[in-house]
Amino acid sequence: MTLTFKPKAPIWCAGCGHFGVHTALTHALKAAHVPAHEALIIAGIGCSGSIQNNLNAYGYHALHGRVLPTATGAALANPNLLVIGAGGDGDGYAIGGGHLLHSFKRNPSLVYIVMNNGVYGLTKGQNSPTAGAALTNGEAPLDAVQLGLSVSGSTFIARGFVGWWDQLAALIREGIQHARAHCGFAFIEAISPCVTYNDSYPEWDGKLADISQDKAYDPADRVQAMSRVMRLSEQGKLAVGKILHTTGSTLDQRHNVNAQRAPALQGVLPANNVSTYEAIARDHLV
Amino acid sequence: MTLTFKPKAPIWCAGCGHFGVHTALTHALKAAHVPAHEALIIAGIGCSGSIQNNLNAYGYHALHGRVLPTATGAALANPNLLVIGAGGDGDGYAIGGGHLLHSFKRNPSLVYIVMNNGVYGLTKGQNSPTAGAALTNGEAPLDAVQLGLSVSGSTFIARGFVGWWDQLAALIREGIQHARAHCGFAFIEAISPCVTYNDSYPEWDGKLADISQDKAYDPADRVQAMSRVMRLSEQGKLAVGKILHTTGSTLDQRHNVNAQRAPALQGVLPANNVSTYEAIARDHLV
Amino acid sequence: MDDGMMMASQPQIMDSLCVAVAGQGGDGSLTLVTLIARALADYGYHIYESRNVASRIKGGHAAAFLRAGVDPVPAQGHDLDLLIAFDVEAIEILGPRVVENGVIIFDSSSEPCPMGGLKAGVEIVDVPFGRYAVRELRRDLYKNSLGYAVTCAILGLKGDLVRAKMREVYSRLPANVIAANLAAMETGFQVAGNFGYRGGRSRWQPRTLNPTPKHHMTGNEALAFGFLAAGGRFFAGYPITPATDIMEWLEKYLPDLGGVVIQAEDELASINMALGAAMTGARTMTASSGPGIALMTEGISQAGSAELPVVIVNCQRAGPSTGMPTKPEQSDIGLMTQGANGDFPRVVLCPATPGECFEAGRLATDIAEIAQIPVFVALDQVVAQDKATFTLPHMGSLTINRGKRLAGTKGPGGPDYRRYQLTDDGISPWTIPGTPEGMSLVTGNERNEWGHVDTGPDNRRRMMDKRARKLETISAMLPTAVNWGDASSEIGIIGVGMERGVMRDLTSLLAKQNKSAAFHSPRTLWPVLPETLEFIAGKSRVFVIEHNQEGQLFRLLGGALASRSHMTNITRYDGRAFSPEDLFRRLHEEGADL
Amino acid sequence: MDDGMMMASQPQIMDSLCVAVAGQGGDGSLTLVTLIARALADYGYHIYESRNVASRIKGGHAAAFLRAGVDPVPAQGHDLDLLIAFDVEAIEILGPRVVENGVIIFDSSSEPCPMGGLKAGVEIVDVPFGRYAVRELRRDLYKNSLGYAVTCAILGLKGDLVRAKMREVYSRLPANVIAANLAAMETGFQVAGNFGYRGGRSRWQPRTLNPTPKHHMTGNEALAFGFLAAGGRFFAGYPITPATDIMEWLEKYLPDLGGVVIQAEDELASINMALGAAMTGARTMTASSGPGIALMTEGISQAGSAELPVVIVNCQRAGPSTGMPTKPEQSDIGLMTQGANGDFPRVVLCPATPGECFEAGRLATDIAEIAQIPVFVALDQVVAQDKATFTLPHMGSLTINRGKRLAGTKGPGGPDYRRYQLTDDGISPWTIPGTPEGMSLVTGNERNEWGHVDTGPDNRRRMMDKRARKLETISAMLPTAVNWGDASSEIGIIGVGMERGVMRDLTSLLAKQNKSAAFHSPRTLWPVLPETLEFIAGKSRVFVIEHNQEGQLFRLLGGALASRSHMTNITRYDGRAFSPEDLFRRLHEEGADL
Ligand SMILES: Cc1ncc(C[n+]2csc(CCOP(=O)(O)OP(=O)(O)O)c2C)c(N)n1
Ligand SMILES: Cc1ncc(C[n+]2csc(CCOP(=O)(O)OP(=O)(O)O)c2C)c(N)n1
Ligand code: SF4
Ligand code: SF4
Ligand SMILES: [Mg+2]
């Protein structure tokens, strides 16, 4: 057997929420039976952005904020891969906010996990877009779940909490299945407290509302999902669970990309394409 | 009287929707009694991004996609100005999408008008994020109104149609009043067809739903506004009118910026600040 | 108008011809030039087309140019034989460039043609286009069809051929539109006839040359084709003048080959999508112009650090910032060669003709993958958008080189696989995600051979040195300069991109005076090749011609150790190309003994 | 342990002292160094502090250094007199740097101190920190307080002073935490006593120097203060190592002065917020490091084109791309001097000490507004984050120069007001939005004097030339180099930023051997000043010392016409600073006759 890199132990502070995400993701990959070499983890920059070093899979450390375009390029070029983007809330919602918007809209078949701790961990504690109003002198925090619901192309939106470990793993597993079945973009936010700069563990218990408990809740109904999440938010609560799960046009479909037809999977030797190239050349004769 | 630059005649194609925005904005500025020298128009790059050349006001031609950060910087530095951002849908929703998100969240007291024609006019007809699914092979268009509603910090969201000229002017006027009263971010999308590359005039009449006609509609209720807009969208309709009008923490408040206290309004001569500077220096003695 | 007057002399044998069509943006001058070009190409002429437009959709002075010749045409000429002017502004701007005894076809619908500034003997053919076209919906097209016939009659082109060409060019339009335009063309023949151009009487007489079929492409198109032919299958871009054509061309051809063209939400997304695709092993490109390239620099540095192959095309336009979007410049040389954070190996190619653009697209794709680095292709608006006839290489003869890419599904062979293995040539064998047991960590941080972060000083030095060695390894692949003229001349003239053509024309201009110089036109901008330093060292006087203000190429050569005591910089930055006469004058002003 | 053994010799008079505190990130080494520094400063010592940390929050080798001297300290030294090591890794990495007869205080809680690689006579003071601190909540702090007392006892500092300093430094902590740490300190004194350091017996004896109060700031802090003191009132930024401190410092002080510090969503927003604020007339700055500066280049080009004053600080770290975020480098020289689209005038200052950083912050703000251009201040991680004692200028003596800014509410005076008026010095008088009758169009496109788009070639040339003239106009304001050493030496040594300090130390090292050289340390990187070219021309051998791989400064000087046949480049890019000994060796290897 060839020896490739060995995953390292995480370097997070003891108690960091990101450990929980790491464990949940490891379990979800196993539960979804993803062979190690078919998974490509594309991580952001931040404390969260070292998770790829700790997993048995292909890993890429993207630029700060560019997890999603990178992941989109990779997933479109080779749809046989399971591409999993993973990063922080600063990475994904501040510098990467525009790409998130367009990923919900484009609906590429990949998974994106955001580790939300309300803070920039690696740069030592500045507010992230999800920092609570108490920290921001009254600025309302961003709710990426609402944002995702507002973009009509989105198909899978969930939120978990590292404290509720098994639910988080299950949500990630479902997201993986969504992406692997080429149903589109699976967005999962993990509430993952930063014990060093924004220790919010104590707050969450009372604040999280697990929507999956409600048997009547229908994740296929976007409008109701939105009302529910918004009403909860008015009550100071954050919805957790599988919030949206529906179907829609995917980026891969629109580009006609699949296991046979994809950029990384073509025989690109000129010799195999001479007649096509000659036809193109003829188009430009005068 | 000093002679400054003379506004030029617009250079748009005959029939371009942007003429309608120009007229509506001119009237709104007059109706809101804004002195010419107190208005600063910050335009994007695109056909839409030449509107500042045609108005009697201070004008700035920003970088493509950077209308909002520029406008935020200007409005925060001098709150006595009425800062009006104006640009295209490519400028504002594609390359500028992340800034739009954060402007809804930050709620700076300024006006932002997006001329939505579903197309990149100046670069000759590529799809913009609002291009209809028929043009994009099934990708759902972005609805910036829904997006804005999903960000809980937003305070003023409206949509008009250049074909309904007087309503558009009235919406812009209200937006101007919102910003001038330092109530926050006034977002107005103007449906403004591009006759050359995406002549959608014929479509709009049947597609627009004027929400202001409904006397029971309450623009202060975000959740209801969202449901209404989403339901209309499911029916293939686009809501027009004043969709959200509420109050919230503004960026200027949080930074304690006002007519007396603002970066551009300070006496910055060192002589006026010697004692403060000395105190700071003392903080760093060992 | 005395219809016999201009016909007194014999028609002139057409060895070369310069035509301009000008009016307001949206008048469709480009279409008319295309029609004439296609007709002339049928006679076997070499063609060169260019344009000068404003950054707006309708209105503003807009001109299209055509130069035809029995020999390949290196650049747009300055002097005009024939001007088709749709308004007075067109006469004011271009009239003075019409040669003695040249012809102006003028749209006299609203005003008479102003005669001031015109040279002696210029014939004015007055055509009230508006009067004829007033009832037509597609007025521009109609005007062009009319003008086409008038022009072809004056040029002495065969009516049948002229008619056939129009049918061919308009073939995809609706039948009623074609019919209307064919009618307009016939009206045009009548108008020409009224001026005496009928029954075979004309001002020019075309040669019938060897009609070998030629390809006719812009630099952008040829570059895109070269990329595609090298197995390029992924393109991510964002519209921007003058680079958009590349995306549009690829959108037309790439999907059929299992490729993808994606319009990103901005340039940050384009470059990072490209990096993501590159990681999967797809051959990948993006393209933009100055403002977009500036946005991409962080991503380009990431490609350099993470060792990802990507081709970045920069169709340079006049800066700074938004500048003059439709005007040519070469003012991103500093940006491309040195504009990113940190040190990393990169290559900047600078083709000058459509044929070289094809080759650069092909070669850049190979070099990027072989060395696992970002490779720029630097065009300027002239090279990018001017359109010329040339011959593409034989498609059956093309090859590609995938460097140290390991076989698809097999493990990398050795007992262990290190993505960033230290090697003598600086290049690590690599395998793509999906390969069993090929797992790797790819990162923009400093790391050890396995891809794990490692900032230890020894590791750092080794990794930096490894990456730097790549340039040496691929040095033999870098395209060398085109040299011509009198190699023994004491005077050397250097220029890249759009300067190539005018340097060629200057050669002819000098030859007429029995003069010469040594010309050197690099095709690799970075690294600066030894041949250029040797060329400079071998002359007693060297002139560096370039389109920017600061002398960015001049500075680059100096930074690369060229001694510059005998070097002179000739710059231009007004958004206009040099004509050979301009260049000759500037060289003289700088004391060139020519 | 024989408690009399080490005390046999007389305590050494402390003229200079190098201390390191090292352990895992989060151990709080920085706090301990701060405490010691404050105590030594009270004796009148000059202090220099630096750090070496990994890019992670907890864990990873992390070290803090302190060098104290009776004279100002130019840089962190290499040799250590005293090492406080919290783990074995710290000994392995730093132990070999402890001088003969130096002292190591070692945390022996889990392992004994490894002795391999240590120099002769090094004394090990074994302190099982863990045993003492185990019950404490704030374990790190507790360890530091303990270590502080042990160290101070060994250094021979007066107990009262030592105690008072801790109270002072911890004054803002809760009372119970203070009490616990005071107790830890007393424990520390006991531990030291066990090793014989009690009753006035110590290894060193501090001098009592003229205790003039000194300011103690990092380059980042001093730079931020300079900006603020120059009337800087708007800062937009985005966190990034090692630039974040600037934002954090300004957040503390700017709001009280009616200023604003805004944390943007990314660097594109920061630079464009800065441009928006600059347009209103607020004096404006942003700061970042390589990756963020790369993202800002489009905006910087816009500042150049639209003629907006803005200061951009680049705290350079090791690239390429994410590289090594906490390590110093000078590898964005190309990016800052040439990395943006198009040609535009810009200035790059490069201060080397906190005092110069203050002045650079002040001056950059003035120059930006006077010339209406973007002005970079280039730091490297060492200059940015090392902390030294110096004396700030007298605040009452500061002045600012607003250039051609027209009076607030008055019209611009003349019969007409053109934002981009063509002037001999290239600078157009300007007025800010809100001024009645001062309306203007500001744009990044080429335009006429009024601000309307105009791409005509004559207008273009005039506008480009006008903008280019600005650099000439402000040339007298640009800070000149610091020169020292033997001006008549045939050997010249050039370096900027972090190289300054080591060049100073090298001077002393050479002096000990009765040798010398001419040292030249520019404080303006761009434009390259004539003084530097003259310095180079006047020497027979010139060495350019810099922290990057490609020799970016060397290339810059060559590009600026310096003849380089007698120039040698000495580069380093392993993330570590030179020590004077390193530099001496490298110079020798390159054949420097020193
Ligand atoms: C372009 C750029 N800007 C800034 C940074 C500095 N930076 C590194 S991590 C980070 C934020 C991390 O916060 P988040 O994404 O929330 O991750 P966390 O550390 O909280 O897990 C920033 C701003 C960078 N690396 N690149
Ligand atoms: C960084 C950058 N990328 C691309 C461009 C090219 N560009 C100019 S206008 C434009 C899009 C215009 O579309 P929109 O904003 O919708 O305005 P419209 O013309 O439709 O009014 C683009 C992509 C640019 N100027 N700068
Ligand atoms: S700083 Fe916060 S986010 Fe980072 S590793 Fe520590 S606990 Fe986790
Ligand atoms: S191209 Fe479209 S958007 Fe641009 S001016 Fe013409 S009609 Fe308006
Ligand atoms: Mg975070």
Ligand SMILES: [Mg+2]
């Ligand atoms: Mg548009």
